[in-house]
Amino acid sequence: MTLPERDTRVTYPDGALRATTRVLHVAPAGDGRLAVITETTSFHPVDAAWPDQPADAGVIRSGAAEFAVRDAVVAATDGEALHLGADIPVRRGTDGWAFVVAHLVDEGSSIAEGEKVEIEADAASRHALSAGHTACHLAALALNRVLADRWSKPAREDALGSPDFDGAAIASSRILPNGSVDRYRLNKSLRRAGFDTASLQGDLDGLRRDVAAQLERWVATGASVRVEREGDGLTDRRSWVCELPDGTARIACGGTHLTSLAELAEVEPSFTVVDDAGTPVLEMANAVGIRH
Known part of the structure; x- marks a missing residue:
């Protein structure tokens, strides 16, 4: 599946804790973790440009399985590669780039591109x-x-x-x-x-x-x-x-x-x-x- 073409839709500004959404992309994130990108999220991520508020804690549910979100960071893609956190090479709003929330889960978590998942932040x-x-x-x-x-x-x-x-x-x-x-x-x-x-x-x-x-x-x-x-x-x-x-x-x-x-x-x-x-x-x- 190709990388996202638009920014992640976020619901946490309205106070939402849960979001049912579709997985767009899963990629290795290093340090034994996977980056899971979804269409929508209720998870507040940490932004390397001004890292004042830490990321939410919580889980992603896929079917009957539940996976802990170890971190959530702002990421960006130009359609060719996914850049996480401080590795983002451009400013927000740069033409041709989508800014997304990367949910970091353990390697081996069985979350597949295209499937529906539920994301829940800890209240x-x-x-x-x-x-x-x-x-x-x-x-x-x-x-x-x-x-x-x-x-x-x-x-x-x-x-x-x-x-x-x-x-x-x-x-x-x-x-x-x-x-x-x-x-x-x-x-x-x-x-x-x-x-x-x-x-x-x-x-x-x-x-x-x-x-x-x-x-x-x-x-x-x-x-x-x-x-x-x-x-x-x-x-x-x-x-x-x-x-x-x-x-x-x-x-x-x-x-x-x-x-x-x-x-x-x-x-x-x-x-x-x-x-x-x-x-x-x-x-x-x-x-x-x-x-x-």
Whole structure:
């Protein structure tokens, strides 16, 4: 069977855990694994271009057999070869390329091209990562608001109109089960842009208190959360949207999320400054409590 000609259709942005679909392609993926490409998937994959949210856990069912999905990654094909993860040689949207979700299963798994399978993501794992991702966006907005008076020059604004420290300084973001860790480079370019990095490093406890207070106010509103998307393909643009009392926050995002801040009991931030080859890096870690 030939390689896919269009992007994988994805249902996880709507919260789906299960998908019944057809297998398009099965190929060796190295390290004792096979890459299974399907028409549709409910599995959130990790994207090597911005690997913030890990892949879902779960299974593929074929007939009476069930196979564990060891990982799921974004892959791409030009119809000649399948390139996985960091080996993708082109940018998303490149003409003539299809971007797909590769479900990685053990070699020997009896999954054949052309057959119908059921894909199911683990509900508990998905919920924990969705909570971490929703809290990550909320904390970034809270951080931007608290740091607004540390800018001496006009800066690009975030989704709620605050100077976008998160967008200007972010170096990496990692979504964890019921948590997240973001790292911000406090470098010369940030200082030249008008941000006061020196006083920030001397008041981390005050920063924690102020960000925590803002998060507490927003979580208490129980604001609705949704994912908006322009299409059902893997590379179609998607956004996290939260209806806060301060306004509608909309942030480009390809991950999974809760449906309401009412699912959160609390978001507790902590801050440290670490050294990265001579550049100070502000690290924000968020611990998320869930309502049961």
